[in-house]
Amino acid sequence: MTTPDQEQQQEQRRVDTVVKQIKARAKETDRLVAKAHHDTDIIQKNYGDNNSVNTFEVDDRIETNAELQQQKQMVERAVESEAILNRQVGVLKDLSNSPYFGRIDIQDDPADDPERLYIGTASFVDEHQNFLVYDWRAPISSVYYNGTLGKVAYQAPAGEQTTELLKKRQFQIDHGQINNMFDTNETVGDEILQSVLGEQNDAYMQNIVATIQKEQNDIIRDTYSDLLVVQGVAGSGKTSAILQRIAFLLYHSRASLEADQMVLFSPNRLFSHYISEVLPSLGERNMRQVTLAEFLSARFQGLTVQSLFERYESDQQAPATSAAIRDFQEGAAFMAQVDAYCHQLPADKLRFTNIVFNGDVFFTRAEITAIATSLPTAMQPADRFLAIKNTLIKRLKHRIDHEAQADWVNEQIDQLSDEAYHDLLGDKRRGAFQSLDDEVFYIGKQIVTKRLRQVYDAIYNGYFLDTYEQYNDFLAQVDCPAAVTETDWNARIKAFRAGIEYHRIDLIDCAPLLLLRDILTGSGQNRRMQYLFVDEMQDYSLAQLLYIKHAFPLAKFTLLGDSEQALFKGIEQPKQLLERLRDAFQVRRANLITLNKSYRSTLQITNFAKALLPDGDQIQAFTREGALPKVMIRYDEDSALQGLLTEVHQQLEHTHTVAVLTRNMADSKKVYQFLKHHTVATLMADSDRTMPQGVIVLPIYLAKGLEFDAVIAYDISAQNYPDANSVGLLYTIASRAMHHLTLLSVGDVSPLIVHLDPTLFTIEHQVRV
Numbered sequence: 001m002t003t004p005d006q007e008q009q010q011e012q013r014r015v016d017t018v019v020k021q022i023k024a025r026a027k028e029t030d031r032l033v034a035k036a037h038h039d040t041d042i043i044q045k046n047y048g049d050n051n052s053v054n055t056f057e058v059d060d061r062i063e064t065n066a067e068l069q070q071q072k073q074m075v076e077r078a079v080e081s082e083a084i085l086n087r088q089v090g091v092l093k094d095l096s097n098s099p100y101f102g103r104i105d106i107q108d109d110p111a112d113d114p115e116r117l118y119i120g121t122a123s124f125v126d127e128h129q130n131f132l133v134y135d136w137r138a139p140i141s142s143v144y145y146n147g148t149l150g151k152v153a154y155q156a157p158a159g160e161q162t163t164e165l166l167k168k169r170q171f172q173i174d175h176g177q178i179n180n181m182f183d184t185n186e187t188v189g190d191e192i193l194q195s196v197l198g199e200q201n202d203a204y205m206q207n208i209v210a211t212i213q214k215e216q217n218d219i220i221r222d223t224y225s226d227l228l229v230v231q232g233v234a235g236s237g238k239t240s241a242i243l244q245r246i247a248f249l250l251y252h253s254r255a256s257l258e259a260d261q262m263v264l265f266s267p268n269r270l271f272s273h274y275i276s277e278v279l280p281s282l283g284e285r286n287m288r289q290v291t292l293a294e295f296l297s298a299r300f301q302g303l304t305v306q307s308l309f310e311r312y313e314s315d316q317q318a319p320a321t322s323a324a325i326r327d328f329q330e331g332a333a334f335m336a337q338v339d340a341y342c343h344q345l346p347a348d349k350l351r352f353t354n355i356v357f358n359g360d361v362f363f364t365r366a367e368i369t370a371i372a373t374s375l376p377t378a379m380q381p382a383d384r385f386l387a388i389k390n391t392l393i394k395r396l397k398h399r400i401d402h403e404a405q406a407d408w409v410n411e412q413i414d415q416l417s418d419e420a421y422h423d424l425l426g427d428k429r430r431g432a433f434q435s436l437d438d439e440v441f442y443i444g445k446q447i448v449t450k451r452l453r454q455v456y457d458a459i460y461n462g463y464f465l466d467t468y469e470q471y472n473d474f475l476a477q478v479d480c481p482a483a484v485t486e487t488d489w490n491a492r493i494k495a496f497r498a499g500i501e502y503h504r505i506d507l508i509d510c511a512p513l514l515l516l517r518d519i520l521t522g523s524g525q526n527r528r529m530q531y532l533f534v535d536e537m538q539d540y541s542l543a544q545l546l547y548i549k550h551a552f553p554l555a556k557f558t559l560l561g562d563s564e565q566a567l568f569k570g571i572e573q574p575k576q577l578l579e580r581l582r583d584a585f586q587v588r589r590a591n592l593i594t595l596n597k598s599y600r601s602t603l604q605i606t607n608f609a610k611a612l613l614p615d616g617d618q619i620q621a622f623t624r625e626g627a628l629p630k631v632m633i634r635y636d637e638d639s640a641l642q643g644l645l646t647e648v649h650q651q652l653e654h655t656h657t658v659a660v661l662t663r664n665m666a667d668s669k670k671v672y673q674f675l676k677h678h679t680v681a682t683l684m685a686d687s688d689r690t691m692p693q694g695v696i697v698l699p700i701y702l703a704k705g706l707e708f709d710a711v712i713a714y715d716i717s718a719q720n721y722p723d724a725n726s727v728g729l730l731y732t733i734a735s736r737a738m739h740h741l742t743l744l745s746v747g748d749v750s751p752l753i754v755h756l757d758p759t760l761f762t763i764e765h766q767v768r769v
């Protein structure tokens, strides 16, 4: 019988041998990188030399072009193989520091000898093809995350397999030394998780590969669902799970999936930065990332799109749109009305515009309408639009042919330099035409085509349909529910028109307008994207989600959120939300996974945060001890700001970052104006992509998805958080804190806190004199 010490020594000896082999491989790979780099240099230099050869002689040029193409591909291939080798170097470096974090002993059949498998961030195979380390994403590795000891099943390419799990061991290895080692019967035992959570820093999100929990593993390894919805409480690892899931999918479908075929809709730019290191730390490339505002702005070139934050800020003064209108216009039924409208729209009701060139009408609106009305009425809108485009392009070509013989063109041809003439010939050869006239005609067409490029582009891009007018027509005939009065609706239409006049569009109109445009013009769909992830989905309207679904029709969707953290609307029950989504998305394979355990915060902070919620009981805190949250009460703004400063200084003594979170930007500015005179502080803005250390001040919506060592909520007064509508806000603020939470009130504290069990926090009153 070996003692634990002897066990650890044995394990350390194995680590030593494995690390030695990894280092040897790393050295070899370094050599290959140097060689590859040298090769790339030579090819690149060659390419550069050839690229600058005199290509004036036409015959030479054609050959050179083909050769250059070939060389360009060689350069690309060389750069790619160098990049692959470089990634391998990175992976080996990480492995040599910590080759694995888990071990499982399994026995497929009682007659067999047990097998001992070690699991790490990547596979490592020795020269005899022995797996010294298994990638955490390999099918067998799921046993480590999923199974308790005994009979266990796992998914392999050939179908479900079973085995007997005899032992599960966890390691913490750093610089090749085992610091911690535990045998556990649980999924992934608490000891290691405790120590991982205790040491976190907040500049970048960390990968959780060594401590993935069972439910998180279900999210990560789901390859079945077309729609996977994750409802997870604050800090339950939703974002962590998506990133691990992306890494898993890249491994699982490596033959058919590229990182850029996955897109993550993230809540803000700071968040994009915060999570940017996770995938590289797992040896993978990052997926694409976009915020909703960026996505919409890219689709509305020339218009300023209202962001969710702008709307939230302006709502604080006076909501521009009634709740009834929002419910209606942001729901699935409204999108269905858009769809129905587009599909039954007769050709003569399409809002065409003239195509204008150099101030003159090139194709009239009437001509375009006539083309449209001559088409079969049963045509689908997109087919109809394409047919119109094709007819217009045919007519444009006809006019080009005609114009090619005009005097001005002939004059221009006469004045062409030799080089310009060759350029216009393109890949045609001089003298290859039947006659000189043919050649001149060809050159003439090239000149006119170039000149009329703008008209071609207008046709190609469908600019001859005024989608804003069309949407306006749509709004005017909408079937409103009883809750929306005619006067309100007319005011809404007016607001839309006024916005367009000033090149602005409200968020509420974006999704329906884009859907209308896409259906009528058959554009806007991206069929390359295979997976789409939406984090903080509770901040999206159903109309927006449906539009995103329309825009990425072949993508599988993973939607993650926490209905309790709704900042911009009331809290919705997850079941309700799921039903709405399932109906609206009309997918065959939908799956809901719920995460109820919160890992981010100390027990005391989680208990406080969950008490704010009407149904917070379901939230389980992870037992990591810390101080009770502190409520500070001051009776005027000056003393509140002084109190804030003292608190900031105290927190800075033991943490790197103190986040002062406010309800809105106006409060953040006020706090910042004060703090900046007394300490180094940074005010964060919507456009910021990186977060400094020290004291940062930001409104809660910019802190979505982030976490901080210490959080100070500024002004949690009754005035700021008067009723149940503010629960989501307050809960989101409280749940950003990992270790320390302070809540400062100017005047009476919000009733949401007053009603809490007083043992959940401490109070520090200002002494009134």
Ligand SMILES: Nc1ncnc2c1ncn2[C@@H]1O[C@H](COP(=O)(O)OP(=O)(O)OP(=O)(O)O)[C@@H](O)[C@H]1O
Binding pocket: 193, 196, 197, 200, 206, 208, 211, 212, 213, 216, 232, 233, 234, 235, 236, 237, 238, 239, 240, 241, 562, 599, 600, 704, 705, 706, 707, 735
């Ligand atoms: N299995 C795990 N092992 C170690 N750390 C974990 C695990 N799961 C979550 N965490 C940690 O808990 C914190 C919260 O995780 P994450 O940000 O992914 O949660 P979330 O559900 O997206 O939170 P929120 O909705 O509040 O933004 C992070 O610091 C993360 O590293």
